[in-house]
Amino acid sequence: MNIHPQSRTTPQIRAEINDSDLSQRNLADKYNISRSTVCKWKKRKEMIDLSHRPHNLQTQLTQSQEAVVVELRRSLLLPLDDLVVITREFIHKGATRSGIHRTLVRNNVSNLNELKKLLNNGEGEKKKNFKDYAPGFVHIDIKYLPKMQDEDSRTYLLVAIDRATRWVYLDIYPDKSANSAQKFLADVIENAPFKINKILTDNGKEFTDRFIPNGEREPTGKHMFDKLCNRSNIEHRLIKPAHPQTNGMVERFNGRISGILKTTKFASSKELKQAMKGYMQVYNYNMPQRNIGHLTPMQMMQKWHEKEPSLFKSLDYDLTGPDS
DSSP, rough: OOOOOSSSHHHHHHHHHHHHHOOOOHHHHHHHHHHHHHHHHHHHHSSOHHHHOOSSSSOOHHHHHHHHHHHHHHHHHOOOOHHHHOOOOOOOOTTHHHHHHHHHHTTTTOHHHHHHHHTTTTOOOOOOOOOOTTEEEEEEEEEOOOOTTTSSSEEEEEEEEEETTTTEEOOOOOOOOOOHHHHHHHHHHHOSBBBOEEEESSOOOOOSSOOGGGOOOOSEEEEEEEHHHHHHOOOEEEHHHHHHHGHHHHHHHHHHHHHHHHHHOOOOOOHHHHHHHHHHHHHOOOHBBGGGGGHHHHHHHHHHHHHHHGGGGGGOOOOOOOOO
């Protein structure tokens, strides 16, 4: 039975008040309570305390916005800090951390470990530890993007993420050709603050011709992406066929992008590209990552730079947030 711990009345007394023919003043004197309390239990049909939560909650998010936040939590298993950043950037700029946490509690998605257990058949989070690497081992993948109203065909998002620091670089291309993949790699090499020594990709034709099913032909060694790796003294590794989980780090990042695409409507290809670039900056500078000790990628980069500066070309980690 729901009884408030500070209550001055028991269910039995409440029932007596409810059934009594005495006046409110006499009942208040008899039980040493206020007349308002007597009046309350005279009107009640059940002798239990009701919730003290307001009937109309003063929330900053609308009902539909709350539904989006809850779905992001449930489908992407985002930690609260990540969810706060994404909510402020793409859903409601004025959302507070405490308000978002209350939203998660109300919708029974506040316990992230329990959500992970549900997805893993009750076994909890399945951890797959990478061998420790210094900055310079970069995973690259490609993702389809929805066609915008001002486009004739869909475009492709290429994403690179550093294994040690979780630093991310991304850009949008009109196709998934070897030429686009090579241009993207050149941009990654130019923009990465560290020296890249290893690249991991899948076996797609945009990345290599070393994987040819059924022995249709021998690799040429002249693939544009492989040749750029060779010229840049970068080892190009491929994941095992039918093992996309090997490149799971960038796959998980692409999952975050999918969440944004599902919950945000973009009016043009320019707006989409600005959103992707904005998210990249928020991710690198403002979003703490659990797998690197709850630091942002740039904070982790700073730690590595202080420890092994020879790994870096340059490092600007003073930027505190996205451009306004």
